[in-house]
Amino acid sequence: MEKELRIKELRKKNRELKWENRQLKEENKTLKEMIDYLRKNIYGKTNKKKDAYGVRPEPRKKGAPFGHKGVTRPKPEHIDEEIEVSDPRRCPDCGSEHIQATSIREEHTQEEIVLPRRKNEK
Numbered sequence: 102m103e104k105e106l107r108i109k110e111l112r113k114k115n116r117e118l119k120w121e122n123r124q125l126k127e128e129n130k131t132l133k134e135m136i137d138y139l140r141k142n143i144y145g146k147t148n149k150k151k152d153a154y155g156v157r158p159e160p161r162k163k164g165a166p167f168g169h170k171g172v173t174r175p176k177p178e179h180i181d182e183e184i185e186v187s188d189p190r191r192c193p194d195c196g197s198e199h200i201q202a203t204s205i206r207e208e209h210t211q212e213e214i215v216l217p218r219r220k221n222e223k
C-alpha cells in the first residue's frame with residue numbers, strides 16, 4: 102500500500118516537472134529571441150548562420166520581435182546608472198582581434214525587465 106502511495110507521489114512530481122520543463126523551454130526561447138534582438142540593435146548583426154549559399158537569412162522586420170509589446174519603447178524618464186564602456190578588444194561578431202577604433206560612439210539605453218514569477222515559485 103505504501104508503494105502505491107509512493108508511485109502516486111512520483112507520478113505527481115513527474116507531471117509537475119514536465120510542466121516546469123515546458124515553462125523553462127518557453128522562457129529560454131523568449132530569452133534567446135531577446136538576445137538576438139539586442140545583438141541586432143547593439144551590433145547590427147545577427148547570430149544567424151549563413152546558409153549553404155553564404156546568404157544570411159532575411160532579418161526579421163522591426164516591430165514586436167518578442168512578446169507582443171511595441172519595440173520602440175520610450176526612453177525611461179529616470180536613469181539609475183550610466184556606464185562608460187571601454188572599446189572592445191575583439192569583434193563581438195566574429196571574435197577577431199584585428200579591429201580599429203573609429204570616431205563613432207554609440208549610446209545605448211538598457212532597461213531591466215523583471216519577469217513575473219510563476220505561481221508555484223516562492
Ligand SMILES: [Zn+2]
Pocket residue numbers: 192193194195196197
Ligand atoms: Zn568581425
